[in-house]
Amino acid sequence: MTDLSALTIAEAGEMLSSGETSAVELADACIAAIAENAALNAFITETAEIARERAHQSDQRRAAGDVRGSMDGIPVAVKDLFCTEGVLTTAGSHILDGFVPPYESTVTANLRDAGAVMVGKANLDEFAMGSSNVTSHYGPVLSPWRLEDGKDRVPGGSSGGSAAAVSADLCLGATGTDTGGSIRQPASFCGIVGMKPTYGRCSRWGIVAFASSLDQAGPLTKSVRDAAIMLQAMAGHDPKDTTSAPLDLPDFAAALTGDIRGLKIGIPAEYVMDGMPGEIEELWQKGAEMMRDAGAEIIEISLPHTKYALPTYYIVAPAEASSNLARYDGVRYGLRVDGESLDEMYENTRAEGFGDEVRRRVLIGTYVLSAGYYDAYYVKAQKVRTRIAGDFEQAFETVDAILTPTAPSAAFAIGEKMDDPIAMYLNDVFTVPSSLAGLPGISVPAGLSNEGLPLGLQVIGRPFDEETMFRVAGVLESQAGFEAKPGGGGGK
Numbered sequence: 193m194t195d196l197s198a199l200t201i202a203e204a205g206e207m208l209s210s211g212e213t214s215a216v217e218l219a220d221a222c223i224a225a226i227a228e229n230a231a232l233n234a235f236i237t238e239t240a241e242i243a244r245e246r247a248h249q250s251d252q253r254r255a256a257g258d259v260r261g262s263m264d265g266i267p268v269a270v271k272d273l274f275c276t277e278g279v280l281t282t283a284g285s286h287i288l289d290g291f292v293p294p295y296e297s298t299v300t301a302n303l304r305d306a307g308a309v310m311v312g313k314a315n316l317d318e319f320a321m322g323s324s325n326v327t328s329h330y331g332p333v334l335s336p337w338r339l340e341d342g343k344d345r346v347p348g349g350s351s352g353g354s355a356a357a358v359s360a361d362l363c364l365g366a367t368g369t370d371t372g373g374s375i376r377q378p379a380s381f382c383g384i385v386g387m388k389p390t391y392g393r394c395s396r397w398g399i400v401a402f403a404s405s406l407d408q409a410g411p412l413t414k415s416v417r418d419a420a421i422m423l424q425a426m427a428g429h430d431p432k433d434t435t436s437a438p439l440d441l442p443d444f445a446a447a448l449t450g451d452i453r454g455l456k457i458g459i460p461a462e463y464v465m466d467g468m469p470g471e472i473e474e475l476w477q478k479g480a481e482m483m484r485d486a487g488a489e490i491i492e493i494s495l496p497h498t499k500y501a502l503p504t505y506y507i508v509a510p511a512e513a514s515s516n517l518a519r520y521d522g523v524r525y526g527l528r529v530d531g532e533s534l535d536e537m538y539e540n541t542r543a544e545g546f547g548d549e550v551r552r553r554v555l556i557g558t559y560v561l562s563a564g565y566y567d568a569y570y571v572k573a574q575k576v577r578t579r580i581a582g583d584f585e586q587a588f589e590t591v592d593a594i595l596t597p598t599a600p601s602a603a604f605a606i607g608e609k610m611d612d613p614i615a616m617y618l619n620d621v622f623t624v625p626s627s628l629a630g631l632p633g634i635s636v637p638a639g640l641s642n643e644g645l646p647l648g649l650q651v652i653g654r655p656f657d658e659e660t661m662f663r664v665a666g667v668l669e670s671q672a673g674f675e676a677k678p679g680g681g682g683g684k
Contacts, residue, residue, distance in 0.1 A: 196221035198361040201266050201418040208254065208265050215247035215254070215265030215309060218364075222267040222311045225362045232334045234357040236272045237280050237313040243267060246309045253307065262445075263425040264307030269357045269366035272313040273320055274300045274409075275398040283400040284318040284328035284350075287545025288526045297398025298430045299367060299409045306425035311363050315353030318547045319517065320374055320402045323619035325352025326606060327549045335382060335603055336360035336678035337645055343605040345645070348378030348619075354412045355382040359678055365413045365422045369399060371406045372505050373599075373623025376635040379412055380598035380648030383637045383676060385669070386412045387419040388623075390656045391630035392437035394423075395430035403512035404435075406505075406627055416636060416666045420444035423658070439656060447659035448666040453487030455664065458591035462498035463622060465600060472597050472647065475639045479595055479649045482671035483664070491591055495583040500576050501625040506617060507560050507573035508628070513550075514557030520545065552613065581629040588654045593664045596622050598648035602641035626652045634665045637674040646676065 196218050199207070207213045223240045250265035275281050275293035282288045296304065304310070317327040324346040325333040333352040335345040336359050347356040351368030355378035358366050368375040370388035379386025387410045394409040401407060411422035424444050430436040459480055464473065480490050522528035522541030529540035546554070560569035587594065600621055626633045632655070635648040649668060653661030 195361070197225040197363070199364060200414045201262070201364050201421050202415065204266055204364055205262050215250035216244060218265060219243045219247035219267050219309050219311065222363050225360070226312060229336070229360050229362055232336060232356050232360060233331050234315055234333055234353045234360070234362060235269070235312040236282055236284070236315050236330050236353070239279060239310055239312050242279070243309050243311045246304070250307050250309065260305070260307040261425065262421045263303060265309060266365065267309045267311045267363050268303065269312055269314045269354055269363040270300055270310050271316055271351055271354050271367050271369060273316060273369050273400045274367060275400070276300055276310070276313065279313065281313065281400070282330070283320070284316045284330060285545065285547070285550070286329040286527055287520045287541070291526050295398060298395035298432065299399070299426050302428060303367070303425050308425065314357055314366055317350035317352065318550050319400065319513070320350040320369055320371055321513070321549050321553055322349040323373070323377055323616055325349040325378070327547055329547060332606055334606070337382065337603065338678070339643055339645070345603040346381065346606055348381035348603065350374040351412060352378050355379055355384060355386065358382070358384050358412050358414060365411055365418055367409060367426065368412050369407055369409050370627065371403050371509060372627045373620040375410045375412060376623050376633055376648070376650060377599050377619055379635040380637070381603040381646065383646030383674065383678070384412060384414055385416055385419050385634065385636055386410070387423065387634040388627070388632060389423060389427060389658060390437070390632045392435050393632070393656065393658070394427045395433040395436045397430055397432040401516040403509040404516060405512060406509060416634070416662060416669045417445060417448055419634065420448060420662050437656065442659055444658060444662055447662045449663060450667060450670065452483065452664055452667045455488045455593065455660070456491050456591040457483045457488045457664065458491050458493035458587055458594040460493050460495045460498065460594060460596060462495050463596045465621060468600055471641055472600060475647050476595070476597050476649065479638055479668060482668060483595060486667045486671060493587045493591060493594070495587060495625065497576065497579045497583050498625050501580055501628055502617060502621055504573045504576045504580065505620070505624045505628060506556070507569050508577060510553040510557035511561050511570050512557070514554045514561065517550070517554055577628045580625055584626070584629045584631060592660055594652040596650045596652065598622060598635040598650040602643065602645035602647055622650060631655060632658045632661050634661055636665050636668050636672065638668065638672040639674065640676055
């Protein structure tokens with residue numbers, strides 16, 4: 193029999209429609225796979241009972257001819273940054289110990305209403321701050337990709353649990369959030385598809401905030417078509433989120449025509465970085481050739497302010513984080529560490545509740561917002577951010593989409609960059625610019641490194657033009673023909 197947890201969303205939908213399988217059977221297959229792969233530490237909370245109940249309801253609807261769409265009965269993981277009614281939500285942090293929300297985030301409510309089946313809450317870097325999934329209070333997530341050297345690799349971050357779960361066939365799709373690359377980079381590391389929509393396409397309501405002007409929910413899946421299907425169920429205008437775009441949703445899956453003839457694809461000169469591994473540049477050139485072979489026109493473009501993107505991001509994001517995380521004080525919910533005074537209780541709670549990386553970013557953010565430094569750092573960073581967005585705007589006057597690498601390397605071993613925050617921050621060098629500009633981006637697995645680990649290429653689109661982005665990504669996926677799966681030596 194087919195390994196049900198290894199199906200794509202599209203394949204599972206067809207089998208559900210034809211009666212070859214049931215939602216309960218799909219859910220049970222994923223629940224069993226999660227138990228067998230517990231060592232990956234991909235989940236903080238497993239929700240087997242909820243999954244079986246929702247799967248049973250899906251089967252009943254299907255029997256009554258009342259299918260809610262392409263996600264009905266599909267088992268998914270939910271990044272533990274999304275509030276889920278009645279289910280522990282931790283953001284990967286000690287400070288949210290015991291927090292059980294009385295409400296559901298809009299994105300997960302949309303998925304639930306579309307019939308999706310939640311199998312668990314996926315592990316993540318604490319408060320989504322990290323590129324490796326080693327900062328979680330609940331321990332690091334291990335990538336399912338292993339080499340003969342026996343070292344455990346990082347799955348990327350911050351949506352590392354979601355990426356590992358999809359890559360290891362523990363679910364058919366997963367939600368993630370992307371602030372500076374937290375969907376796309378782990379997708380690249382784990383050999384799957386990860387897609388960040390345009391800022392405002394998915395509601396942020398009920399997602400634990402990191403950097404409010406950057407955070408955006410998106411899907412991690414096994415194929416580009418699956419990403420389009422899942423985004424359709426996640427997205428939509430939400431009056432509860434003032435940054436949610438009041439736009440009708442196009443049919444994202446219908447955009448996958450397989451034809452990109454005549455489209456202009458931009459290759460930004462500034463994305464050739466000093467010290468970038470030759471295999472990354474080689475894969476990028478190969479991707480451009482794939483696009484050319486499919487009938488697209490390759491055009492060299494310039495994004496001159498790209499070199500300022502990382503320092504800009506690491507001023508804006510920590511500044512917003514320091515503001516957002518001020519609410520965690522030990523008074524209303526989560527961890528409380530007592531002290532002799534109220535101030536001491538605040539200090540004790542935050543000192544024990546936040547991990548090193550979160551404390552580092554809160555301190556940086558508080559510094560750049562403080563009197564005397566606000567204009568020198570934060571205001572200047574916002575001006576540079578406007579310039580970065582302007583570069584993309586100008587580029588899109590001549591091209592339809594932009595092709596870049598997703599990450600500057602393949603997955604590294606756990607512990608390799610732990611003591612060097614700057615080296616860790618450089619993981620986001622190719623994803624941060626489009627995040628600052630609020631643009632949609634998707635990482636597509638396109639090849640293996642010399643060691644045998646996955647490498648991704650990124651397609652960036654115009655604001656709210658996910659359709660063209662999906663169209664290009666679908667052809668890139670087809671041309672690349674990536675079929676490697678995690679396993680034994682060589683990652684194959």
